[in-house]
Amino acid sequence: MRIGVLTAGGDCPGLNAVIRSVVHRALVGHGDEVIGFEDGFKGLLDGHHRPLDINAVSGILARGGTILGSARMERARLHEAAENANELARRYGLDALIPIGGEGTLTASRMLADAGMPVVGVPKTIDNDISATDRTFGFDTAVTVATEAMDRLKTTAESHQRVMVVEVMGRHAGWIALESGMAGGAHGICLPERPFQVDDLVKMVEERFSRGKKFAVVCVAEGAHPAAGSMPYERGEIDQYGHERFAGIGNRLAVELENRLGKEARPVILGHVQRGGVPTAYDRVLATRFGWHAVEAVHRGDFGNMTALRGTEIVMAPLAAAVAELKTVPEHRMSEAESVF
């Protein structure tokens, strides 16, 4: 068989591990041929691709980024791809295409599948917000980086008698904030899923200091927002070019807490360090298994689906289910985190 593979969307630790696994399983396990399209769907449309043999994927398991490159693409061109799905498959002689990507990529994959392209998707997001799979690779690495930062911040916060506001990734789903907040021992966690009351955070900090504690750490997802009326300092800074800048919730919440508490509060915006670099062992295993099972699905003719983790097993889930709705943090998971403040 001749299998195409591509990576699309933002960086995510584990992409290379999937590519490597696809190539190993296809070539060694099945005697297939694998070609890699460059820069995501762009490579598919524009004909940029290269053969991937064992040597091409040597030494990449632990490397961040993607050897195939990745680029965002306009929706119009994706529709173009979908309309020409059959023709594209024929042009490259593809028996199957394995796109590795996030929500956008999976939606595009579904369009291609609906248009007749034999597609097996592999879900990717550091945010862990794709439905139909227990976890996605990249998430564990992001949580690990954020947790290590909180570990370091605590001794500093303590010796300076400060409140630290750590902003982590997560625009629409608060999984990174939830798990890194729990693992890093944050005393307050703010998620996009539930507007937070600044008063609650103020009370928490005051209660801690009254018990003789000398610091507090608040972990806030970039997409978290205060309950209406809870935080007056709402608007972000407007720069000389008229853009709203440096207005992230982490910065704003630190200002607000400092003003209310009369104690130093400092923002730490972790930003892009969370989404790159060497993947954790967990993410390498999950990514490797996803790649292996994607190839197996190809050989079973199990198209229109994506790989998914369900408990300890890798299963196939319909692409439609994956993109139907965002997987957000349910109420009972927040409750578990609340008692460890």
Add this chain to the structure above:
Amino acid sequence: MRIGVLTAGGDCPGLNAVIRSVVHRALVGHGDEVIGFEDGFKGLLDGHHRPLDINAVSGILARGGTILGSARMERARLHEAAENANELARRYGLDALIPIGGEGTLTASRMLADAGMPVVGVPKTIDNDISATDRTFGFDTAVTVATEAMDRLKTTAESHQRVMVVEVMGRHAGWIALESGMAGGAHGICLPERPFQVDDLVKMVEERFSRGKKFAVVCVAEGAHPAAGSMPYERGEIDQYGHERFAGIGNRLAVELENRLGKEARPVILGHVQRGGVPTAYDRVLATRFGWHAVEAVHRGDFGNMTALRGTEIVMAPLAAAVAELKTVPEHRMSEAESVF
């Protein structure tokens, strides 16, 4: 309520995270009282315990070891404990006991539960071999340590043109070898679950070198053993005191491979570094959730069970199920690993 907690068996990253979570949830969430027994069941029998308040568990989330100590105990004394279960509960005014431990501890917990002690167990093993739960805390840390070692070994193996035999923990179940072998990119993985053929390893190495590769890494669980007749150098060294010593499979396999291949093969026995120290973020989250749910189970009167991970959720599983049989690596998981050599 008055809840007792104890840790028993060997070291495992995450023990302190469970203790902290139990105390937080019980005190802050329910207004309970918590006492910690020292050195496992020994403290229960001998009356060594201390109250655990919020300050007692401050700063321990990320710390290895256990603030309560742990000690192995003879079976006879465990029976003594079981026979006096009711009396012991009365003596300390316990409404519930939360023992945190491995197979032995859970077996003892079941005996206590059968004898009338209101027990909620929390499973612990770096080996990940306890049935009825998808994963246990400590395992991810062990896999991470082993993977980091393999990452380092590869450049050295390459520049010396060597075969590296990395022995990891796992006497009866090969989970650590499986996952660290996959994550570390080992070219051969030997598990206790399936006797290995030295010939297969020899062929794999020769095939690699014939392709121009300059090294190979074999990851072997300490409990792995060669298929009958596959490895002549079977017996371990006998020292001057008549003990069989330094006879681990890692050492023996390295000797065997060197003899057969005519290439340098070096054993690296990771040993105890795998089971101590700072837990990974994953293990801290799992341990914290286990502690939280153990307290909830106590308040529901859900005794005779242990906490368990099932998919993304924490559920309760009967202690009987947990210790009924060892959870070993199934055949299909080995297959997934094989193609990434």
Add this chain to the structure above:
Amino acid sequence: MRIGVLTAGGDCPGLNAVIRSVVHRALVGHGDEVIGFEDGFKGLLDGHHRPLDINAVSGILARGGTILGSARMERARLHEAAENANELARRYGLDALIPIGGEGTLTASRMLADAGMPVVGVPKTIDNDISATDRTFGFDTAVTVATEAMDRLKTTAESHQRVMVVEVMGRHAGWIALESGMAGGAHGICLPERPFQVDDLVKMVEERFSRGKKFAVVCVAEGAHPAAGSMPYERGEIDQYGHERFAGIGNRLAVELENRLGKEARPVILGHVQRGGVPTAYDRVLATRFGWHAVEAVHRGDFGNMTALRGTEIVMAPLAAAVAELKTVPEHRMSEAESVF
């Protein structure tokens, strides 16, 4: 002898290692007595202190923060301390005082020494800007944290085709930016010691992209500033309270580069993660040696000095020399870094 020890100023990985080493050397090596003053000079003035025995310093070698606490103190009270130096020494029966701290602390130490207090200082600064010593502990940890962040950022920058502006600590001296920039492979490094030309950075990025590279990393010390006229977007944001906020050079430079290059540029402000947490092995060794030699100096009556690293050896340097002028990055060190862009 009776020796007092205190830590003053901000957090710095290695403080606990010094305290531990002082206690070990004094108690075990000389049979001395050691008392620890709490919260820096405040504890000395207010009489908050406690005896430090071997158990008091058990397990703290690798721990961030300081078990003695630290607090900044107004200059007036420091003068009060200096005026009462003799009386203070008598009050606590001190044969010597070992203050561990940065420039301010060493200046205060010198005042105390001049006023008759038998003082041996230990220099501390993550910024590495204290004269008379080759290095200070804490610096290696800060450089390591910043380097690891740049390692992670590179794969992300590459897959997003972006310029990353990483702001590291260093208000007056650029050592952290210099060494983490070199170690992290930054393509541009901006130091407080030399105003930078935005044009040079623009050219560097354009040259890289023209060579087919897909990203660039600029490492900028928080105290770096553009050459006059080099960067119009000079002033920081003014918030609704009239404060200049979020106006760090990292943020401003990212905006400027994005505007000029027409490419995405993203700031990453590492902030306080650089100055807390577990010290590196290097810092633990240096801190331990400083503590040992401080006690030896006490026993030699070698007062008014501080410990210093000179090549491979620990020597004593006059406190006066240490605070005479800031140790900044010399021109030839910048040249070394420039060629590895």
Add this chain to the structure above:
Amino acid sequence: MRIGVLTAGGDCPGLNAVIRSVVHRALVGHGDEVIGFEDGFKGLLDGHHRPLDINAVSGILARGGTILGSARMERARLHEAAENANELARRYGLDALIPIGGEGTLTASRMLADAGMPVVGVPKTIDNDISATDRTFGFDTAVTVATEAMDRLKTTAESHQRVMVVEVMGRHAGWIALESGMAGGAHGICLPERPFQVDDLVKMVEERFSRGKKFAVVCVAEGAHPAAGSMPYERGEIDQYGHERFAGIGNRLAVELENRLGKEARPVILGHVQRGGVPTAYDRVLATRFGWHAVEAVHRGDFGNMTALRGTEIVMAPLAAAVAELKTVPEHRMSEAESVF
């Protein structure tokens, strides 16, 4: 100018950083040409080399191993190289050769230099035992790896009430044992430089346990040996092939301590994990500076020397001085370490 570069001897974190720096400085700074010989001096003799441009060294700064390969060579062929030094320089049109390597490589480099080859050496050894330089790259990484292992081992040792014997690298010089022992908080450190008394270790452990401590860690260099008569269990195991195997001092000392103390003692042999993988920030900076200064020396015509760290500066030291004698741990450095048990 046309500059050759090669790496010889065992793996050492930082080799690639030197190569990269040489290429950057030579090409960008001076407009030179650089060629890399493969597999050390073998490539020089056998004509295996390739041009190194900026792209060839892209992304290798943080990577372990060496992109040029390395191989040990028989002394006879080295003499052959020396005899043909002029002819070799002419054959490749070399204006200078920069060999990067350990004691053997530097000795060979000196022979080549004496025979007329324009040579600038770069010293490399994880053991830190080369004279005339304060430190060598690779050493900090080795110490870091060993320290992290000891950090992990402590919680396990404590919960098992055990003595841990950690064997680290260092056949003739004990620098790694000294510094990792200090940084990892070992309670006993055994170096090749001074035969150790087992009795002293036994006393130390007993004293610790009598103070209520539950574990002890002994850090022993692979080249350490007991004082005569101090340890009866002297000889290593003889295997069925007549080889003495598994007879390292770590294993033997653990057996001896267990026998004498009546407490569990476990060896951990760190082995090759110490000498491979990603270099620390410190080692990357030192390696980068060495590369830069090697090129400068070439342009000054400063041949027959090697780069060396002296305090904070890189200087040139005669190759003769570098290999004249091994740099071992002096007595006063051992004293510093002794008080922190």
